[in-house]
Amino acid sequence: MNSTITFEPIAVIHSGYKEKFGIPRQPGLASSMRATIELLPPYNSADAVRGLEQCSHIWLLFIFSACVGKGWSPLVRPPRLGGNEKLGVLASRSPFRPNPVGLSPVKLDGIRIEETSVFIDVSGADLLDQTPIIDIKPYLPYADIIGDASFELASQIETLDLPVTYSLPASIALEQHSARLKQPLQQQIEEVLLCDPRPAYHKNNPQQREYGIRLHDLNIRWTISDAEVQVSDISIDQS
Numbered sequence: 001m002n003s004t005i006t007f008e009p010i011a012v013i014h015s016g017y018k019e020k021f022g023i024p025r026q027p028g029l030a031s032s033m034r035a036t037i038e039l040l041p042p043y044n045s046a047d048a049v050r051g052l053e054q055c056s057h058i059w060l061l062f063i064f065s066a067c068v069g070k071g072w073s074p075l076v077r078p079p080r081l082g083g084n085e086k087l088g089v090l091a092s093r094s095p096f097r098p099n100p101v102g103l104s105p106v107k108l109d110g111i112r113i114e115e116t117s118v119f120i121d122v123s124g125a126d127l128l129d130q131t132p133i134i135d136i137k138p139y140l141p142y143a144d145i146i147g148d149a150s151f152e153l154a155s156q157i158e159t160l161d162l163p164v165t166y167s168l169p170a171s172i173a174l175e176q177h178s179a180r181l182k183q184p185l186q187q188q189i190e191e192v193l194l195c196d197p198r199p200a201y202h203k204n205n206p207q208q209r210e211y212g213i214r215l216h217d218l219n220i221r222w223t224i225s226d227a228e229v230q231v232s233d234i235s236i237d238q239s
Helices: 168-181 185-193
Strands: 011-015 034-039 057-063 101-114 117-123 132-138 164-166 210-215 218-224 229-236
Touching: 057 117, 164 168, 164 185, 168 185, 168 229, 185 210, 185 218, 185 229
Parallel strands: 164 229
Antiparallel strands: 011 034, 011 132, 034 117, 057 101, 057 132, 101 117, 210 218, 218 229
């Protein structure tokens, strides 16, 4: 048996997530985030996606490209467990895996055939911009939904139950950039921030810090207190 298997990307995703920090840790938590999958030659054939438009959702198999070459460990510290408790890597969704392969279900919004290009528009993806896709499969409700499935360590979605407020400059910028990008930017920002992307070791630290995430071509600056999440600045990313 050949112990080496080589995968070739069949597509790449164009996403509003420009860095790992800030990406929700599971798909679907930021359902308003739109992305486009571009099939790569020789897979950019209309025949390859024939019938896919009948799906409401699809599975994306992808490579954690930002983690390739960074190694793996049999034990990891999942953020959900506070970053202190160790868990077996195969009992986690850590991107630092023996093979850096990810799996996400996303909502299929449409398929576009443009001359020699094939684009698949999706929403709810938790993938970094330019992530290579190695396969796409239809989501089958009768087979993929397991009603009595359970995992005691992650039994429900964990998000912050706090209002999101905006400084006056951030509020003005929000309106301007929403119109420019033609995106539901406020909903996207709030869905992402309420997933609480802070490092686990910061969450119980009483010292308030300012954080930044890159979303689309923007740098979003924000803080979290016991009372609110406040967006202090929204500006064009200069990095």
